[in-house]
Amino acid sequence: DAKTTQPNSMESNEEEPVHLPCNHSTISGTDYIHWYRQLPSQGPEYVIHGLTSNVNNRMASLAIAEDRKSSTLILHRATLRDAAVYYCILRDLISGYSTLTFGKGTMLLVSP
Amino acid sequence: EAGVAQSPRYKIIEKRQSVAFWCNPISGHATLYWYQQILGQGPKLLIQFQNNGVVDDSQLPKDRFSAERLKGVDSTLKIQPAKLEDSAVYLCASSSTDSSSPLHFGNGTRLTVT
Numbered sequence: 079d080a081k082t083t084q085p086n087s088m089e090s091n092e093e094e095p096v097h098l099p100c101n102h103s104t105i106s107g108t109d110y111i112h113w114y115r116q117l118p119s120q121g122p123e124y125v126i127h128g129l130t131s132n133v134n135n136r137m138a139s140l141a142i143a144e145d146r147k148s149s150t151l152i153l154h155r156a157t158l159r160d161a162a163v164y165y166c167i168l169r170d171l172i173s174g175y176s177t178l179t180f181g182k183g184t185m186l187l188v189s190p
Numbered sequence: 191e192a193g194v195a196q197s198p199r200y201k202i203i204e205k206r207q208s209v210a211f212w213c214n215p216i217s218g219h220a221t222l223y224w225y226q227q228i229l230g231q232g233p234k235l236l237i238q239f240q241n242n243g244v245v246d247d248s249q250l251p252k253d254r255f256s257a258e259r260l261k262g263v264d265s266t267l268k269i270q271p272a273k274l275e276d277s278a279v280y281l282c283a284s285s286s287t288d289s290s291s292p293l294h295f296g297n298g299t300r301l302t303v304t
Binding site for chain 1: 194223225230231232233234235238246281283289290292293294295296297298
């Protein structure tokens with residue numbers, strides 16, 4: 079599986095936007111970019127995914143660079159409940175049984 | 191929809207003892223995963239089932255770990271005998287057969303081996 083690089087931690091203030099970066103310079107053409115987050119004492123939860131175009135859903139936005147070698151997860155207004163570890167994962171959806179390979183992720187700290 | 195159910199929530203055992211974890215996936219989800227998460231690290235895949243068949247168990251320590259998914263629904267992960275380094279959170283996840291569908295995780299079982 080292609081690897082991703084994320085900062086170990088980031089800090090934000092409540093109600094401010096947060097931009098979480100992810101580098102994936104060895105991404106292949108069939109890799110989708112997935113983001114999951116893990117709140118304390120819970121299992122990971124799906125946030126968003128995309129291939130080439132920017133994506134929006136109720137939780138966040140995903141901005142994908144034109145060359146696809148990097149992406150940014152955007153939380154438009156951080157809340158205290160957004161404090162979690164955020165994982166950027168490449169998932170090959172061409173292979174028949176594609177799974178998720180997690181790195182260490184970015185720990186997001188949100189201050190009131 | 192009901193989420194992925196796991197039990198027990200916590201388990202403390204002594205080394206060399208055996209332990210079993212249970213997972214009930216979301217109804218209709220054909221794919222089931224077991225992950226191990228050691229403190230401070232991301233989850234690591236142990237085994238993946240498609241219905242009741244094993245798709246990937248390349249990272250499962252087969253000398254002590256075993257897993258089964260009878261009838262393609264519930265699953266059990268067993269460790270026998272346990273070692274100190276098995277202390278971790280064991281996460282179960284499920285997904286539909288659509289390869290683009292997200293994984294849904296349970297809240298895990300926290301195992302402490304003393």
